Amino acid sequence: MDELELIRERAETVGFATADDLAAARARFLAATRTGPRRSRRWFWAAGATTIGLAAAITAVVTLAPADRIGVGAGVANADPVKVLTEAAGxxxxxxxxxxxxxxxxxxxxxxxxxxxxxxxxxxxGTRDGLIGDTKSAGCRDGKAPVYGANDPTKEGTLEDCVPYxxxxxxxxxxxxxxxxxxxxxxxxxxxxxxxxxxxxxxxxxxxxxxxxxxxxxxxxxxxxxxxxxxxxxxxxxxxxxxxxxxxxxxxxxxxxxxxxxxxxxxxxxxxxxxxxxxxxxxxxxxxxxxx
Structure with a gap:
């Protein structure tokens, strides 16, 4: 298993952090890089960084937010349709x-x-006359609705059977x-x-x-x-x-x-x-x- 596979597995398990949580984590990380000894900063960027160290760093960020707070996110690839609809319901x-x-x-x-x-x-x-654009939409009152916009002018305003909608x-x-x-x-x-x-x-x-x-x-x-x-x-x-x-x-x-x-x-x-x-x-x- 390479580094990316391990990161992906950890992310799917614990979920992703919110933007606010990531901002706080980013601030702590940058503070550490400015104040810590040079050797402790180099491991993250060096090509020889170990898989365990990198995965642990990712886990420290993604676990800031529980999985039930994960959003769809702008531009997310491979979104889960069930999750999208579940969040829409919420x-x-x-x-x-x-x-x-x-x-x-x-x-x-x-x-x-x-x-x-x-x-x-x-x-x-459903009982009152509405509008669809500039055209009247007939309401249904006492089982009858007036005809509006008929092709036959003689039918305009006449009543027809209906049920309220x-x-x-x-x-x-x-x-x-x-x-x-x-x-x-x-x-x-x-x-x-x-x-x-x-x-x-x-x-x-x-x-x-x-x-x-x-x-x-x-x-x-x-x-x-x-x-x-x-x-x-x-x-x-x-x-x-x-x-x-x-x-x-x-x-x-x-x-x-x-x-x-x-x-x-x-x-x-x-x-x-x-x-x-x-x-x-x-x-x-x-x-x-x-x-x-």
Whole structure:
């Protein structure tokens, strides 16, 4: 076993230190090199340094932080997709837990390719008229919703049957196993289509609002989907760097089919968007058309 192999083994065992811990360790090391005898400083840099000495020096730094404090880290190579999603779940639990009022609207601003922007105002309880861009989005009241933006002008404003589709999903599971069962029962593709589940995860994370416990359960459920892969050094649709998580496309898909890629911030582990889109703002407002 050479020096690098031993260092790698030790690092994987004890975990990496935080930037603050490393700064403190670096300061102690530099102080030692300035004040210690010349012979004690030379061993670390000399080509003949022993493997044990080098590994011990690395261990002294990496053990400053317990393994459960390891982050994804900016530009990390070979990220663990399960760990990324687990940390995203933990970040979701830190979000405010106060539910919106039924008469409010979920405002989401999304950056799209070619410098385009999408803004939506969606009814929290699904009963009030919202907006998708400049177009009205009908709310469902007493089983009826008005028709807006119809190709046939005679149908504009007429009523059609509906069920409310709330933007705030208070009905979703709050554990990873239950959320996975929900996704498998309601996903948009065929049974076993993991990429379809990935798309549904994105839909729930994008223009819908969940409780912090349900957001955490969503990412915990995603971590249980087979075939997960991490995409390192990826950026979201706004160019923000992060770490990506993706699933393989379903068998029989077009050769041009590309898997969905969820992008998470490498420091906060919060969901940023995808590799082609980005969530720029997401909050509750009191009126359709109102911006935070």
């Amino acid at each position: 970040a979701a639990l830190t979000e405010p837990a106060t539910a919106p009022r039924p008469d409010q609207f979920l405002y989401v601003k999304t950056a799209l390719p070619e410098h385009q922007t999408r803004e939506v105002w969606l009814s929290v309880d 709330p933007a705030y999903r208070a009905d979703l599971p709050t554990t990873g196993d239950a959320m996975l069962a929900y996704l498998e029962a309601h996903h948009s593709g065929e049974k076993g289509d993991t990429n379809a589940i990935g798309k549904d995860v994105i839909d729930l994370a994008y223009e819908q609002a969940l409780s912090p416990a349900s957001y955490a359960a969503l990412f915990e459920a995603a971590a249980k989907v087979p075939g997960l892969q991490a995409v390192d050094h990826v950026t979201d649709g706004a160019g923000r760097p992060g770490v990506g998580i993706t699933w393989p496309v379903s068998p029989g898909s077009s050769p041009d089919a590309k898997p969905e890629v969820l992008v998470f911030d490498t420091t906060t582990h919060r969901f940023l968007g995808t590799d082609t889109t980005a969530v720029m703002a997401k909050t509750f407002v009191d009126q359709a058309g109102q911006r935070p």
